[in-house]
Amino acid sequence: MNSSxxxxxxxxxxxxxxxxxxxxxxxxxxxxxxxxxxxxxxxxHASVEQMAELREQLxxxxxxxxxxxDVVKSxxxxxxxxxxxxxxxxxxxxxxxxxxxxxxxxxxxxxSTFTSIIFAVIVAYYRGKGIDxxxxxxxxxxxxxxxxxxxxxxxxxxxxxxxxxEISGYxxxxxxxxxxxxxxxxxxxVLSLGPDIRFYRTIILDEIYQDYVRTxxxxxxxxxxxxxxxxxxxxxxxxxxxxxxxxxxxxxxALLLESFFAIPGLGGMTITxxxxxxxxxxxxxxxxxxxxxxxxxxxxxxxxTLVDPRVKLQ
Amino acid sequence: xxGQTTSADGILVNEVTAQAPVKKKSSLWYxxxxxxxxxxxxxxxxxxxxLYALIGLLSALGIVAADWNQEVGPSYAAPFENWDYILGxxxxxxxxxxKVIHGTQIAMSVGLVSxxxxxxxGVGLGAIAGYFGGKVDEVIVWFYxxxxxxxxxxxxxxxxxxxxxxxxTVYIALGLTSWVGLCRLIRGEVMKHKNREYVQAADAIGAGxxxxxxxxxxxxxxxxxxxxxxxxxxxxxxxxVILSYIGxxxxxxxxxxxxxxxxxxxxxxxxxxxxxxxxxxxxxxxLAFNILGDALRDALDPKLKGKS
Numbered sequence: 001m002n003s004s005x006x007x008x009x010x011x012x013x014x015x016x017x018x019x020x021x022x023x024x025x026x027x028x029x030x031x032x033x034x035x036x037x038x039x040x041x042x043x044x045h046a047s048v049e050q051m052a053e054l055r056e057q058l059x060x061x062x063x064x065x066x067x068x069x070d071v072v073k074s075x076x077x078x079x080x081x082x083x084x085x086x087x088x089x090x091x092x093x094x095x096x097x098x099x100x101x102x103x104x105x106x107x108x109x110x111x112s113t114f115t116s117i118i119f120a121v122i123v124a125y126y127r128g129k130g131i132d133x134x135x136x137x138x139x140x141x142x143x144x145x146x147x148x149x150x151x152x153x154x155x156x157x158x159x160x161x162x163x164x165x166e167i168s169g170y171x172x173x174x175x176x177x178x179x180x181x182x183x184x185x186x187x188x189x190v191l192s193l194g195p196d197i198r199f200y201r202t203i204i205l206d207e208i209y210q211d212y213v214r215t216x217x218x219x220x221x222x223x224x225x226x227x228x229x230x231x232x233x234x235x236x237x238x239x240x241x242x243x244x245x246x247x248x249x250x251x252x253x254a255l256l257l258e259s260f261f262a263i264p265g266l267g268g269m270t271i272t273x274x275x276x277x278x279x280x281x282x283x284x285x286x287x288x289x290x291x292x293x294x295x296x297x298x299x300x301x302x303x304x305t306l307v308d309p310r311v312k313l314q
Numbered sequence: 315x316x317g318q319t320t321s322a323d324g325i326l327v328n329e330v331t332a333q334a335p336v337k338k339k340s341s342l343w344y345x346x347x348x349x350x351x352x353x354x355x356x357x358x359x360x361x362x363x364x365l366y367a368l369i370g371l372l373s374a375l376g377i378v379a380a381d382w383n384q385e386v387g388p389s390y391a392a393p394f395e396n397w398d399y400i401l402g403x404x405x406x407x408x409x410x411x412x413k414v415i416h417g418t419q420i421a422m423s424v425g426l427v428s429x430x431x432x433x434x435x436g437v438g439l440g441a442i443a444g445y446f447g448g449k450v451d452e453v454i455v456w457f458y459x460x461x462x463x464x465x466x467x468x469x470x471x472x473x474x475x476x477x478x479x480x481x482x483t484v485y486i487a488l489g490l491t492s493w494v495g496l497c498r499l500i501r502g503e504v505m506k507h508k509n510r511e512y513v514q515a516a517d518a519i520g521a522g523x524x525x526x527x528x529x530x531x532x533x534x535x536x537x538x539x540x541x542x543x544x545x546x547x548x549x550x551x552x553x554x555v556i557l558s559y560i561g562x563x564x565x566x567x568x569x570x571x572x573x574x575x576x577x578x579x580x581x582x583x584x585x586x587x588x589x590x591x592x593x594x595x596x597x598x599x600x601l602a603f604n605i606l607g608d609a610l611r612d613a614l615d616p617k618l619k620g621k622s
Contacts, residue, residue, distance in 0.1 A: 021460030026472075034476045140608075144548070144601040146555040148574050149593050156581040248465075255467065256559065270468075274475055274560055286472055290464045297463075 008302055015294060019075060022290045027071045030283045031064070037279055041084060071283075075291055080284035085276045090284045094266065098251060100170060101258065101265030104181045105250035108188035113243060116193060120200030124208060125227055135197065143194035151260050154187050168262035184257040203238045207231045237308045244300045248292030252285070342537070342614070349613040356609030362602040369415060370422035379415035382408060382568060390580075393587045402587040404576065413568040414591045420569040421599065424484055424554050425547035431489025432496060432546060433539060437532075439493075440500030445508055445527050454501070462494045470553065474562040481564045484557055488550045496542045503535045537614035544607035548600045555596075570596045 038051045038060070055061050059070060074080050080090035119135060126132045159165045165183035207213065208231055216226045251266065258268035266285060273281035350356050372378045385407040386399050393402035399409035443454035461469070470491045477483040507513060508531060516530050551570070557563040558571025565572075570592040577589035 017456055018459055018463055021456060022463050025460060025464065029472055029476055140604045141597075141601060144597050144604055145593060146552055146570075146574060146596060148555050148559050149589065152574070152577055152581060152589065160582060252465070252468075256556070270471070271560055274471060274562070277475075282472065282475065286464060286468045289468050293465055294463050 004305055007305060011298060011301055015298065018294055019291070020072065022294070023072045023075055023287070024068065026283060026286055026290070027068045030279060031060075031067050031071070034279070036060070037277075040277060071287070074284070075287050078288070080287070081280050083273075083278055083281050085273075085278045085281075090281055093269065093281070094284065094288065097264060097266040097269045099172070099265075100177070100263050101251060101267060103177045104184050104188070104254065104257065104263060104265065105252075107181070108185040108192075108254075109246065109250055111185070112189040112192040112196060115189065116196035117200050117239065119193070119197045120204055121227065121232065123197065123201050124204040124231075125223070127205065127208075136201075139194040139197050142190070143198075147191050147256060150187055150191060151256055154183065154190075155260060158186075159183060167260075170261075170263045180261065180263065184254065184261050184263065187257060188254060199242070200235075200239065203242075204231060204235045206238075207235045210234075237304070240307070241300045241304045244303060245293075245296055248289065248296045251292060252289055346537070346610075346613040350609055353609050353612075355605055356613075359602040359606040359609065362598055363606060366418055366599045366602075367422055370419040373415055373419035374423070379412045379419075382412045382416040384408065386412075390583070390585050401591045402585075404573075404588055405580075408568075410573075410587055410591045413573060413588075414570070414595045416568050417570040417573060417592060418595060418599075420481065420564055420567070421551045421554065421596070422547075424481075424488065425550040427485040428488035428492060428550045429543050429546045431486065432493040433543070435489075436493035436496030436542075437500050437539060440497040441504050441527060441532060441535075443497075444501040444504030445523070445531065447505070451501075454497075458494045458497050466491055467556075470557070471560065471562065474557055479562055479565050481567075484554055484563060487557070487562075488553055492546055492549065496539065496546075499538050499542070500535055503538060504531055507531045507534055537610075541607055541610045541614060544603050544610055548603040548607075551596060551600055551603075 036055070038046070038054045038058075042050055042054060052061075059067065062070075078091050078094075080094075082088060083090055083093060086093070123132050123135050155167060159167045166179050167183070168180075170180045171177060208227075213226055213231060216230055217223075221230075252270075255267040255270055257263070258265045259271040262268070269281065270285050272278070273285070350360075369378065373380075386409045387396060387403045387407050389403065389405050389407050391399060391403040391407070393410070394400065395402075399411065401410040401414065403409055404413065439454050439458070443451040464472075470487050473487040473490060474483050477486060504527075508526075513526055513530055516526050521530070554563060554569060555571040555574055558569060558575045563569065563571045563575075573588045573592035577586070580586070580588060
């Protein structure tokens with residue numbers, strides 16, 4: 001156990017250089033490469049004084065190092081300043097946007113994960129047979145169509161032509177939101193089936209070729225018992241850790257889906273910010289998603305070492 | 315070929331094979347090609363990819379689809395009514411099939427150029443990190459951990475947004491966001507290879523770091539680059555569509571992305587042929603790259619066969 005504690009402490013300390021690196025990268029992109037945004041903000045006819053004043057307001061006349069420190073500070077305090085287009089506090093915009101995003105992404109994620117695992121188990125059980133081949137081919141075929149096409153076609157057929165679903169006008173509160181998120185959830189599930197089934201199948205097959213499975217088979221256990229009692233239990237470890245890293249993306253919602261169905265979540269907010277050249281919002285969401293990703297990979301690593309005693313700690 | 319004969323079994327074996335008449339050509343690449351040939355679907359995928367590459371090349375040279383910008387018929391003419399524009403026309407009366415062909419050029423070039431950017435970065439950093447280890451390795455691992463900590467789509471959008479619209483942006487943004495996976499794989503593989511006997515043998519006859527790395531180790535990890543490139547193409551082609559939707563894609567010329575994006579407004583009017591044309595064209599080549607990626611992995615790295 002001592003080595004686990006050591007590992008976790010070292011892993012925690014590693015967060016610092018990675019966070020500083022992420023901040024440096026974002027700073028490099030938004031503050032150095034992007035150049036001076038004041039001309040863009042004020043239009044072509046801005047006077048030199050106006051531009052200087054705005055630069056002062058935005059903190060752009062500070063030294064580059066001070067600007068970098070601002071980026072680092074925002075990653076810890078979540079104080080990202082105000083949006084250029086709505087003038088709202090970005091942190092409160094994000095708080096508001098998180099709820100609609102989660103109402104879409106949590107149910108979609110749970111349903112799609114369970115469906116994919118069920119399919120993956122079926123495919124692994126019948127590995128090498130016709131049904132395995134059929135599902136694998138279907139998965140690859142489904143992955144070969146652009147996600148934008150799924151959204152366009154589903155929205156057009158199911159919502160516009162058949163009128164089965166709402167396509168805009170998101171309402172807060174249960175169960176109202178369900179009317180607006182059900183079609184995006186369906187599309188999400190369809191989109192994730194292909195890659196997820198393939199991924200979970202690989203995990204399960206990784207286990208099936210282990211020695212302990214051969215032992216189980218040698219002592220006469222049936223394929224079903226082996227699959228459910230031995231293989232699936234062991235496969236749960238990588239499955240669990242894989243799903244943990246997906247969690248931060250739930251917060252971000254689905255960029256395209258939210259934008260298409262006018263769901264006022266973080267994904268839609270990102271697309272709007274892109275279209276209106278809203279630098280601070282885009283920067284804030286990039287920082288936030290990176291921080292969330294770093295934290296959840298940390299949780300994944302720690303879970304992995306705690307759950308699976310075979311993992312050697314270094 | 316590719317340093318195989320001098321490497322894997324060392325000097326002794328070479329002398330033996332030099333004396334005995336060589337019966338059959340056998341190398342990693344030859345064996346892989348034999349394995350790949352047995353798989354009919356993989357061969358079909360190679361043909362499809364080759365065909366698309368040819369169409370892309372012909373279009374780039376201006377031999378086909380150079381007139382994509384020409385008005386050939388009425389606005390939104392339905393498909394299969396006129397041989398001059400068999401897949402119908404777009405809002406400006408331009409032939410959809412010509413646009414699909416020009417889109418092939420864009421798609422293949424996006425895959426190619428982004429790979430050409432990603433491969434040197436990924437292979438270079440990965441090989442250096444894996445070979446030298448120690449502090450150099452730590453810095454490179456830190457660097458790619460940092461890059462991969464920003465979710466791919468956010469990094470892609472940020473880079474594209476900052477560089478501004480256009481095809482060069484698409485190349486650079488996709489190239490700069492897709493080297494990390496390759497870098498990780500190469501690093502791991504080089505680490506495995508650097509202590510193998512053939513590298514020790516090279517060391518014993520006085521090969522320097524550069525020679526050991528470039529002449530001996532890298533040829534043995536090339537298969538990873540090839541498998542990865544096949545997958546990189548399809549990711550790049552799919553990402554181009556997303557970038558087009560958010561207004562950061564190709565501008566001033568048709569691509570599959572802009573055609574699918576146009577369908578946003580067209581579908582409600584019953585105009586489905588631009589979407590269908592671009593989607594079918596894209597489906598075939600992305601499917602081919604997907605199957606080819608899997609088949610190449612099975613052929614070049616048989617240890618992994620049957621997995622995924």
